[in-house]
Amino acid sequence: MLYNRSLSVLFAVLLLGASQTAVSDLVKKSSSGICHPPESAHYSRTKAFTGFESVASCLASGGRMPKGLSAPLSLENSTDYQRKKFGHGWDDSDGDCQNSRAEALIASSTTSVRFSDPRRCRVTSGRWISPFTGKVIQNAAEIDIDHVVPLKWAWKYGAKSWSDNKRESFANDMNNLWSVELSLNRQKGAKGPEEWLPPAGQCQYVSRFVRLIKTYDLQPPSDKLTTYRNLLKQHC
Template sequence: MATSLPRVLTALVVSLVAAAGAACAPGTSSGARTPSTGQSSSGQASSGQASSGSAAAPGQATQLLNELTVRPEGSMSGYSRERFPHWKTVEGKCDTREAVLKRDGRNVRTDDNCKATAGEWTSPYDGETWTNAADVDIDHMVPLANAWRSGAADWTDEQRQKFANDLDHHQLFAVTDNVNQAKGDQGPESWKPPLTTYWCTYAGYWIEVKHAYRLSVNDKEKAALLEMLGHC
């Protein structure tokens, strides 16, 4: 169901990547957990897609946001995670989760089944770096249930599978596990990353995904995204 990115969306993504690291500096976290013994360090930007910095051109993101349909969220009737088949095999024995761990990590080593056995993963949401893959979840930027309520309920299972395994847009990120769990299926009107310096980037990526999949936003969600773009 994803459409090709318009030129203005491509420009937004380029500007986000060009500012890498600027928005992921430590020191502005609002309550991430104390890292486990698997942690090696914190506050350094990841080398993968998830480390991309804050938007240099919030006006472009605002333009894309204004193109989204604004309407109340739909119901959860009929929803289950199984309606979004995820972690499909993408190459050899590697599934989508393992592909993201390899992409977003540093010095990642895997076993014969493509399971990560070593590496470093810096969560862009809270700035913490982990050396145990068990401390890392793969977050859907736009959660599956949120997508269901904003248009994905009308998709085919094949379209939902594409969304749940999307490696082409800024939809999948390796993040601290309990930060991902705290986010759940909430939109930015009720949950924002602990690192306020990441708010601009987060809003830009959220808008990118919703625009690419023609998903709607609600009034409070749109207002929250505009507020977050104010941190650019």
């Protein structure tokens, strides 16, 4: 009888310990959608929350990391980003047959552009000065429309939790689009300034990048923000 009672007490202690561990490891998702793991500075102050067993499950629900903390590397490398999450290609929101690419080319050309058709839908030539090199480009086929803040980068640091409409607006925001060489845009890919800088115009590029992430309240970790500040001091 005493042996059975001891087992019962031991089992209760083990259950209590497991329960305390589970509570201490709980990830708190605040009402503003921020996932606070125990190491978050605001963890103890977050009283109204939805609990998750892991950072991964909290992020998967549409949450985002707090400022100064980044998701575990394994989560950053395994993303469910897809281009279609930001709309299906270039948008023509006003229905004038000129999509966002055409409008970006028209807006950034230093001369009147030429079109391939009477309806003035597709731009074929103009005069563009690449912000990446200062090179003058006249053939529209040699130009990519670059997202200053890449869509995949934005997805990782906050856009995942946005509405479809907000993501599509971001992808077609003229402030986030500029005309650059095909080769350099492909070289840049989904990198931010912490991984890639253009051959020229670094100040303009980093300044614009930082303004956009502030405008859209994107939340890169603090080490990246420190890098951007240092780059601005160095190049501006």
